[in-house]
Amino acid sequence: MNGAIQNRDAFLKNIAGRLGRKPVVSGVARPDYKHKPQYDVLPNANQEELLEVLRQQSLSVHVDFFETDAKTLPGKLNEVVELYGGGPVSLWNDRRFGEFGLTPLIEEGWPKLGIETHVWDPEIGEKNIALCEKANVGITFSDITLAESGTVVLFSSKERGRSVSLLPKTYIAIVPKSTIVPRMTQAALKIREKIKNGESVPSCINFITGPSNSADIEMNLIVGVHGPVKAAYIVVNDQ
Secondary structure, eight states, rough: OOOOOOHHHHHHHHHHHTTTSSOOOOOOOOOOOOOOOGGGSTTTHHOOOOOOHHHHHHHTTTTTEEEEEETHHHHHHHHHHHHTTTTOOEEOOOHHHHTTTTTTIIIIHHHHOOOEEEEEOGGTEEEEEEEHHHHHHEEOOEEEEEETTTTEEEOTTBBTHHHHSSSSSSEEEEEGGEEEEHHHHHHHHHHHHHHHTTOOOOOOOEEEEEEEOOTTTTTTOOEEESSSSSSEEEEEEOO
């Protein structure tokens, strides 16, 4: 881990004292539990089966669900943006938009249609947030997608502001089919593997399950209360 840790020894000593023992600073091993139910969810499901689980769960959490391939993705994305009322649109500064053939739509197609488009720009700082607040649609890619819960996992960075998925009125996640895994267990393993390999891990990882909602009052589900009021997943067959 990069950086210095301040006052660690005093902190650990204080906690150990509260527990009535001396601090344990070495020889700590991860427990090897006999029962590991987290690995028993959809253990042998193939990608098509995971896709079907994702579809059913997404619909149950009020997500508009679409499927396409890379060739027809630009048309499908434009269709969903129109379904949600058009622009302004905010997007991540993400190379995958180019890799999936969306650059002509973003740089030429939408401007010709009068759709205002904002791509996250680290150079303009908090102005990005103000533009996201005014946006009708926010669009990102999913880095990992959890079939069991219908969740997209987003790795933030200086080019990928979390405001894009949180502040616009509606939200669209482009889901490469290869990112679909059974559940949060596999997402945690992928993140842990990055850390073990010395890769940079985002300081903010968002797990988003459909549009904003709350069931705080007598367990009655209310959708669209403090963030995007609608959400869509567009699954792209990238295999």
